[in-house]
Amino acid sequence: xxxxxxxxxxxxxxxxxxxxxxxxxxxxxxxxxxxxxxxxxxxxxxxxxxxxxxxxxxxxxxxxxxxxxxxxxxxxxxxxxxxxxxxxxxxxxxxxxxxxxxxxxxxxxxxxxxxxxxxxxxxxxxxxxxxxxxx
Amino acid sequence: xxxxxxxxxxxxxxxxxxxxxxxxxxxxxxxxxxxxxxxxxxxxxxxxxxxxxxxxxxxxxxxxxxxxxxxxxxxxxxxxxxxxxxxxxxxxxxxxxxxxxxxxxxxxxxxxxxxxxxxxxxxxxxxxxxxxxxxxxxxxxxxxxxxxxxxxxxxxxxxxxxxxxxxxxxxxxxxxxxxxxxxxxxxxxxxxxxxxxxxxxxxxxxxxxxxxxxxxxxxxxxxxxxxxxxxxxxxxxxxxxxxxxxxxxxxxxxxxxxxxxxxxxxxxxxxxxxxxxxxxxxxxxxxxxxxxxxxxxxxxxxxxxxxxxxx
Numbered sequence: 001x002x003x004x005x006x007x008x009x010x011x012x013x014x015x016x017x018x019x020x021x022x023x024x025x026x027x028x029x030x031x032x033x034x035x036x037x038x039x040x041x042x043x044x045x046x047x048x049x050x051x052x053x054x055x056x057x058x059x060x061x062x063x064x065x066x067x068x069x070x071x072x073x074x075x076x077x078x079x080x081x082x083x084x085x086x087x088x089x090x091x092x093x094x095x096x097x098x099x100x101x102x103x104x105x106x107x108x109x110x111x112x113x114x115x116x117x118x119x120x121x122x123x124x125x126x127x128x129x130x131x132x133x134x135x
Numbered sequence: 136x137x138x139x140x141x142x143x144x145x146x147x148x149x150x151x152x153x154x155x156x157x158x159x160x161x162x163x164x165x166x167x168x169x170x171x172x173x174x175x176x177x178x179x180x181x182x183x184x185x186x187x188x189x190x191x192x193x194x195x196x197x198x199x200x201x202x203x204x205x206x207x208x209x210x211x212x213x214x215x216x217x218x219x220x221x222x223x224x225x226x227x228x229x230x231x232x233x234x235x236x237x238x239x240x241x242x243x244x245x246x247x248x249x250x251x252x253x254x255x256x257x258x259x260x261x262x263x264x265x266x267x268x269x270x271x272x273x274x275x276x277x278x279x280x281x282x283x284x285x286x287x288x289x290x291x292x293x294x295x296x297x298x299x300x301x302x303x304x305x306x307x308x309x310x311x312x313x314x315x316x317x318x319x320x321x322x323x324x325x326x327x328x329x330x331x332x333x334x335x336x337x338x339x340x341x342x343x344x345x346x347x348x349x350x351x352x353x354x355x356x357x358x359x360x361x362x363x364x365x366x367x368x369x370x371x372x373x374x375x376x377x378x379x380x381x382x383x384x385x386x387x388x389x390x391x392x393x394x395x396x397x398x399x400x401x402x403x404x405x406x407x408x409x410x411x412x413x414x415x416x417x418x419x420x421x422x423x424x425x426x427x428x429x430x431x432x433x434x435x436x437x438x439x440x441x442x443x444x445x446x
Contacts, residue, residue, distance in 0.1 A: 006303050006312045013319040020326035027333040034340040041344050044360055045351035051367035108378050113370055117400040 054111045061112065061135045062088075068106045074099055079129075087115070092129040100127055107133070142241045144288045146259055147229060148274070154233055161241045163293055165249050168265070168274040170229070171221040172198050173247050175270055177214050183207060186216055194220045208248065208296045210270070217247055223301040237302060247272045248296035250286070257286035373403060376446045380405055383427045384442075387420055396439070405444040412440040 055061075065088055068074070069081050077099035080091040095103075100119065107114060118130040145154060148167030172194060180186055190205035198220055207218040230237060246265065250257075256266035256275075264277050265286065347353065354360050377400060384398065384407055397408040409420065414435050421433060424442070431444045 006316075010312070010315060010319070013316060013323065016323055017319055017326070020323050020330065023330045024326055024333070027330050027337065031333050031337040031340070034337045034344065038340050038344040038347075041347050041353075041357065044357070044364055045347050045353055048353065048360060048364045048367065049351045051364070051371060055367055055370055108381060111374070113374060114377060114400070116402075117398070119398045121394060121396045 055113055055135070058086075058135050061133075064110060065112070065133065068103070068110075071102075071106075073102050077103070079103075087132055087134045090129065090131040090133075094122060094126040095129050097125050097127065100129060103129075107131070144291060144293070145235075146246070146288060147226070147233070148260070148263065149229060150262055151233075151260055154235070159239070161239050162235060163241050164230075164243045165288070165291070166221070166226065166243060166245050167263075168246050168272055170226055171219050171245060171247075173245070173271060174218050175210060176216055176218055178216060179214060181214070183209065183216075186218070190218055190220070193218060204298070204301055206245075206296075206298045219245055219247070219298075221298070226300055227302060237300070240300075242293065242297045243300060244293055244297050246274070248294045249291055253286065255284075256280045257284055259286050373446050377405070380429055380444055380446070383424055383429050387423060390416075390419070403446040405442075405446070407442045407444075409440040409442075410438060414440075 062083065065083075069079065069090075077095050078092055079095070082089045082091075090103075104117075104119075113134045114131065115134045116130070116132045118128075120128040122128050142161040142163045144165065145162045146165045146167060148169055150169075174193065174197075176193065178186055178189070180189075186207050187205065190207060191203070194203070194205070201222050202224065203220045204223050205218070205220050207216050209215070210217055226243070227237065230240065250265055250272045251267065251270075253265065253267060253272075256264050258264045258277060259274070262277055263274055264280060265272055265274055266280060267273070348355070354363065381398075381400075384395070384405075387395075389395070389409070390411075392411040394410050395407060396410045397406065399406045412420070412435075417433065417435070417440055420440070420442075421431075424431060429444060431442045433440065433442050435441075
């Protein structure tokens with residue numbers, strides 16, 4: 001006939017209730033952290049993927065450059081193009097101004113990494129060119 | 136009928152002398168008629184549970200105000216019941232007075248159920264006797280009636296009609312206790328479900344985040360990915376600036392004799408030379424560039440106007 005005091009049961013339930021509130025709070029905090037982490041990771045992933053596709057695809061960059069250099073407009077330009085492991089160097093001692101305009105517009109309107117570019121005027125219609133593109 | 140030979144049987148009445156018990160000795164208690172209210176009633180219900188629901192109402196106008204517990208059992212005749220009302224606290228206080236711990240009480244019975252078989256008035260202790268009047272066990276002082284003998288408690292075989300004392304009924308009304316406890320349990324369950332649901336969502340999002348790594352072919356740590364992203368963003372920003380500045384320079388409207396003789400971009404720095412520009416007439420170049428947000432340093436030397444721009 002020894003019974004547990006109902007007050008003890010209520011206190012126990014109250015303690016369990018407090019623990020549950022604490023757990024709920026922790027779960028909400030965890031959810032908030034996970035959501036923030038997910039959003040941040042997704043943002044980094046999308047940006048990185050897009051930038052990698054633009055600047056990191058070596059084969060695609062090389063192909064595009066080769067296509068530009070083989071263009072009929074530049075056949076008579078007398079360009080000296082050297083493909084290296086991670087760069088392309090284009091040189092000319094006297095490029096015609098029309099060819100120069102064509103080449104520069106093609107390069108800057110694409111997403112190539114131009115690491116250096118030097119154009120020196122040598123006559124009203126000709127210029128000396130040095131350009132390096134990296135990948 | 137159940138015979139409990141192991142435990143001592145005690146008739147509990149406010150007028151009995153103090154009993155001596157061993158510390159761990161268990162007792163069965165028979166409540167004196169002075170500790171409860173009893174009625175014999177005939178009710179048109181066959182279920183004892185239904186009868187119990189009616190008990191507070193049946194005693195409502197008869198007994199004084201107090202915190203009562205109720206009990207009932209069938210008399211043996213159809214639809215006839217013995218119904219009881221008793222104050223747990225009064226009984227418990229009497230047990231305390233008798234130095235009987237509640238933990239030592241094995242069972243509690245009514246005198247009504249245990250003494251119903253006596254034929255004549257019987258002496259129960261030095262001062263009191265019991266007898267049956269109209270099927271109800273009544274307690275009277277000894278001198279009121281003539282007893283035929285003394286009731287030997289050790290010969291009593293206890294019936295199955297017993298009650299549980301509500302030790303805390305006077306502190307917390309059991310209905311309120313059940314109400315509060317039920318509400319708390321429901322709340323705990325709701326919170327538990329909520330916690331489970333939120334935790335599952337959190338885990339789901341954590342899994343989705345892990346999937347991003349394989350979907351986008353990322354490096355294993357965010358530290359590495361952030362470093363790579365920073366490198367590419369730096370390249371992108373510089374290239375955008377280079378194109379913006381190149382466009383601004385190539386779109387300059389030069390005067391008739393003015394020529395751009397050099398454009399040199401190297402190590403994130405652009406140098407541009409102009410010939411034919413008069414020393415004090417450079418504003419058509421500098422002001423246009425400033426308007427386009429190009430930050431530069433200019434100087435004029437040997438007829439050459441130079442600009443230096445840092446990316």
